[in-house]
Amino acid sequence: MPDSLEIDRISKRYGRLAALDAVSFEVRPGELFGFVGSNGAGKTTTMRIALGVLAADSGEVRFGGAPVTHETRTRIGYMPEERGLYPKMKVLDQLVYLAELHGLTNTQAHQAAESWIGRLGLSARRKDEVQKLSLGNQQRVQLAAALVHDPAVLVLDEPFSGLDPIAVDVMSEVLREKAAAGVPVIFSSHQLDLVERLCDRVGIIRSGRMVANGTVGELTTSAGAQLVVTAPGAATDWTPAVAGTRVAERRGGTLVLDLEPGADDQAVLAAALATGPVTEFSRRRRRLTELFRDAVSEKGERK
Amino acid sequence: MSTISPARAVRLVVKRELNTRLRTRSFLVGTGLVLVLMIGFILLQSSTTGGTGTSRIGLSGQAIGISGPLRAIAADYGLRVEPTTVPSAEEARRQVTSGDLDAAVSGTPSDLTVLVKSDLNGKLRSALARITQQQVLDGELSAAGLNPAQVMGKVSGANLTVSTVEPPDPDKEQRSVLGFAVVVLLYMGIVGYGALVTQGVVEEKSSRVVEILLSTLRPWQLMLGKVLGLALVGLTQLVIIGAVGLALAKATGVLTIPGVAAGALVWAVVWYLLGFLLYATVFAAAGSLVSRQEDAQSVVAPVSITLVVVFLIGLNALAKDPGSTTSTVLSLVPVFSPMLMPGRIATGAASGLEITAALLLTVLCIGLLTWLAGRIYQNAVLRTGSRVSLRAALTGR
Numbered sequence: 001m002p003d004s005l006e007i008d009r010i011s012k013r014y015g016r017l018a019a020l021d022a023v024s025f026e027v028r029p030g031e032l033f034g035f036v037g038s039n040g041a042g043k044t045t046t047m048r049i050a051l052g053v054l055a056a057d058s059g060e061v062r063f064g065g066a067p068v069t070h071e072t073r074t075r076i077g078y079m080p081e082e083r084g085l086y087p088k089m090k091v092l093d094q095l096v097y098l099a100e101l102h103g104l105t106n107t108q109a110h111q112a113a114e115s116w117i118g119r120l121g122l123s124a125r126r127k128d129e130v131q132k133l134s135l136g137n138q139q140r141v142q143l144a145a146a147l148v149h150d151p152a153v154l155v156l157d158e159p160f161s162g163l164d165p166i167a168v169d170v171m172s173e174v175l176r177e178k179a180a181a182g183v184p185v186i187f188s189s190h191q192l193d194l195v196e197r198l199c200d201r202v203g204i205i206r207s208g209r210m211v212a213n214g215t216v217g218e219l220t221t222s223a224g225a226q227l228v229v230t231a232p233g234a235a236t237d238w239t240p241a242v243a244g245t246r247v248a249e250r251r252g253g254t255l256v257l258d259l260e261p262g263a264d265d266q267a268v269l270a271a272a273l274a275t276g277p278v279t280e281f282s283r284r285r286r287r288l289t290e291l292f293r294d295a296v297s298e299k300g301e302r303k
Numbered sequence: 304m305s306t307i308s309p310a311r312a313v314r315l316v317v318k319r320e321l322n323t324r325l326r327t328r329s330f331l332v333g334t335g336l337v338l339v340l341m342i343g344f345i346l347l348q349s350s351t352t353g354g355t356g357t358s359r360i361g362l363s364g365q366a367i368g369i370s371g372p373l374r375a376i377a378a379d380y381g382l383r384v385e386p387t388t389v390p391s392a393e394e395a396r397r398q399v400t401s402g403d404l405d406a407a408v409s410g411t412p413s414d415l416t417v418l419v420k421s422d423l424n425g426k427l428r429s430a431l432a433r434i435t436q437q438q439v440l441d442g443e444l445s446a447a448g449l450n451p452a453q454v455m456g457k458v459s460g461a462n463l464t465v466s467t468v469e470p471p472d473p474d475k476e477q478r479s480v481l482g483f484a485v486v487v488l489l490y491m492g493i494v495g496y497g498a499l500v501t502q503g504v505v506e507e508k509s510s511r512v513v514e515i516l517l518s519t520l521r522p523w524q525l526m527l528g529k530v531l532g533l534a535l536v537g538l539t540q541l542v543i544i545g546a547v548g549l550a551l552a553k554a555t556g557v558l559t560i561p562g563v564a565a566g567a568l569v570w571a572v573v574w575y576l577l578g579f580l581l582y583a584t585v586f587a588a589a590g591s592l593v594s595r596q597e598d599a600q601s602v603v604a605p606v607s608i609t610l611v612v613v614f615l616i617g618l619n620a621l622a623k624d625p626g627s628t629t630s631t632v633l634s635l636v637p638v639f640s641p642m643l644m645p646g647r648i649a650t651g652a653a654s655g656l657e658i659t660a661a662l663l664l665t666v667l668c669i670g671l672l673t674w675l676a677g678r679i680y681q682n683a684v685l686r687t688g689s690r691v692s693l694r695a696a697l698t699g700r
Contacts, residue, residue: 053514053685071306074519080511087510089323100315101519103307145515 003064077151233276316528504590578641
């Protein structure tokens with residue numbers, strides 16, 4: 001029975017700086033959870049606490065309903081950002097060693113290592129030292145290292161940074177496959193289009209606090225949409241007097257309006273028609289990128 | 304899949320250290336270099352003391368007759384000679400020039416002429432001088448109407464009687480060389496492999512491997528595994544160097560007390576392990592404070608400097624007198640014990656009680672330092688970025 005990973009109100013202070021302030025979210029079995037935030041927002045700290053390599057000041061991390069202990073930790077596959085591998089150790093030796101440390105016998109460890117080496121296209125490099133590999137290949141080895149002991153949870157810090165499109169596809173495919181097998185997968189990334197495409201759910205963290213958490217659909221819907229209205233007959237400073245709308249942008253006769261959730265877009269159309277012909281009227285759903293900008297800017301703070 | 308037992312965890316870490324270190328070129332080159340230096344030293348030692356070197360002496364003319372007395376007298380001086388007959392003075396000169404002969408002797412027994420390449424060995428000079436003097440003396444005694452054999456019998460019968468308060472130790476010189484060798488080897492081993500402990504800890508930290516390792520290992524398991532692994536690598540080197548040195552010194556005759564030397568080597572191994580454990584955990588804790596190799600020097604320096612000072616003071620005390628109060632007291636202080644005590648044991652100056660006390664105190668000190676270092680390591684090893692202050696590492700704040 002697959003279990004979910006719960007982060008429950010974890011806080012961490014470094015001196016006077018609150019690195020994390022009651023961060024909570026849950027990654028369900030079979031779910032890909034995208035964790036986004038600016039640099040220094042607390043993504044890595046959260047992941048390290050989830051993994052138990054860092055202790056939280058308060059709060060709890062649970063897996064399958066029970067607090068994470070040293071025993072459960074060995075079932076987590078972890079990929080730290082840059083590098084998490086011995087630079088001078090050979091690819092195969094490294095994977096076998098890590099698998100053995102996670103409780104596999106030497107034979108099992110060899111099988112698992114060889115299988116992931118084949119799967120991730122590293123066969124030609126299996127006897128090479130990690131430091132002699134290209135950045136992308138090193139990252140593949142890292143992924144193999146996180147997966148080699150068949151973990152029940154995957155925690156990946158910036159797995160996509162610096163990868164070429166082919167490597168991104170390989171990585172995405174493996175992550176989807178793992179999630180489909182019922183493993184909760186959480187990864188952090190700055191590539192928001194990728195997160196939007198790949199993830200079931202997204203969490204946005206800002207200065208150590210979660211500012212958004214939900215499915216991509218939920219987030220973009222609740223954040224409101226934008227309306228694009230082109231009414232050539234309207235005055236240059238025309239603004240529809242409808243509650244819950246705000247001018248985001250004005251270019252020539254085209255007006256872009258921010259629409260708060262629940263605002264009446266039909267009232268806007270009616271107001272536009274009152275000025276004369278309307279040549280364009282469309283509703284644009286917010287992209288995650290825009291949502292992220294809002295969330296990490298002052299607007300996010302007010303919310 | 305399950306959590307691995309602590310014993311297996313430590314064993315895996317040790318195995319990795321052995322695999323990665325023993326196969327490296329630096330280990331092979333380092334061991335080879337020390338061996339070459341040591342072999343060179345021993346050979347030099349054996350040629351200067353002339354332990355087993357045989358001097359080839361070419362005799363020509365009337366000097367051929369001294370062949371017998373030369374062997375006997377040379378033996379008195381601890382020399383081995385191989386007298387041969389050469390047909391002519393020219394031939395003798397040629398062979399000395401080419402190095403086939405160490406010396407060519409010609410002339411009459413009472414007036415010998417020696418030809419050497421550049422310098423005449425002091426003992427050989429004395430031996431040859433005695434032969435001529437003997438010849439002259441024999442002639443004079445016969446001329447005075449005395450029987451030379453009778454007179455010489457009386458002369459050699461007159462002996463000096465020496466009595467000592469303490470029985471002399473004929474092996475004193477060898478023992479003190481042995482003591483020095485042990486101290487230097489231990490110092491090199493502890494400093495060299497201690498630095499590797501720091502380097503290994505920083506490598507794991509800077510590459511963030513430690514984050515993955517510590518998701519399955521406990522910090523103490525990783526630290527212990529690393530320290531033990533490198534201790535074994537260093538031990539392998541020490542034993543190779545020690546055994547080769549011992550065998551070679553015995554074969555060349557530089558060393559005539561192989562039993563004592565083997566005992567010293569065994570003690571050296573014991574003290575190497577203790578000394579390594581004493582210092583290596585401190586080296587590991589020092590490494591855990593920094594995140595980059597560039598910063599490692601600054602945290603290793605205090606430990607290395609302490610070791611150098613300990614080494615110099617220890618060596619100095621040993622050189623002056625391994626049995627002095629200073630040597631005895633210092634060898635009981637745990638930071639000094641691992642280097643000074645094996646030296647004193649090799650020179651035969653340490654009593655059983657002193658050895659036991661030093662062992663106990665050192666083990667106690669290892670326990671204390673391991674606890675302290677383990678605490679620092681555990682608190683600091685996952686903190687990346689700038690150098691962690693010692694106080695922060697100790698308190699975990």
